[in-house]
Amino acid sequence: MANFKNRIVPHLWFSNNAKEAAEFYTSIFSDSRIKSITKLEKTPSDSVEVVIFELFGQEFQAISAGSLFDFSESISFMVKCDTQDEIDYYWERLTADGGQEIECGWLKDKFGLSWQVVPEIMDEMMQSEDPEALSRITQAFLKMKKFDIAELQRAYEGN
Known part of the structure; x- marks a missing residue:
């Protein structure tokens, strides 16, 4: 092979x-x-x-x-970012020239392809065994289009 x-x-x-x-x-x-x-x-x-x-x-x-076929949101590519600057960079470029911001870190580029631009640390936060922390971070990211790492961190920590 x-x-x-x-x-x-x-x-x-x-x-x-x-x-x-x-x-x-x-x-x-x-x-x-x-x-x-x-x-x-x-x-x-x-x-x-x-x-x-x-x-x-x-x-x-x-x-x-x-x-013959169109892209759909059922398939997306996830870009994991270490910093807010990275999130801002990919978000700005992927939404350029007719791209569309969607909720919860999702966007469509100008070709209609779906992307998720997410902070790497969110994986760790979402693995928490603290149901209150999970609820806080979930409520925070549901209100966002582009993710804000500092705001997510504050919600996770209860601040």
């Missing part, structure tokens, strides 16, 4: 702008690059463009193959 770097590769279907999307994403995330762009002719969707790219070393494949 072949030795693949990424055994599971997310595949993204775009109507006609897979290359533009890959360029957008690789401009935002470090350790990112477009690996290849291939044009396929005479397919059921007429002409198809296949783009393979990496974000943080995770391989993705995107195709421009017509408007």
Whole structure:
């Protein structure tokens, strides 16, 4: 069996702008690059463009193959951030040029793809065995669009 770097590769279907999307994403995330762009002719969707790219070393494949499918919120990509500056950076860039802010750290980018931009420390907070702390942090993040780490921390600690 072949030795693949990424055994599971997310595949993204775009109507006609897979290359533009890959360029957008690789401009935002470090350790990112477009690996290849291939044009396929005479397919059921007429002409198809296949783009393979990496974000943080995770391989993705995107195709421009017509408007048969749309993205839905049932699938999203989570970006875990260590600092508020990181949250602000990804939030600003992913919502740029027509992206949409949603609740609880979720957003849609200009291509309609859903993302969650979350603080890494939230994993630890959500593992708490203190039901009151869990309730406080839940009530805090339900009121937010973009997460505010300091506000989440205050809610968790009961301040």
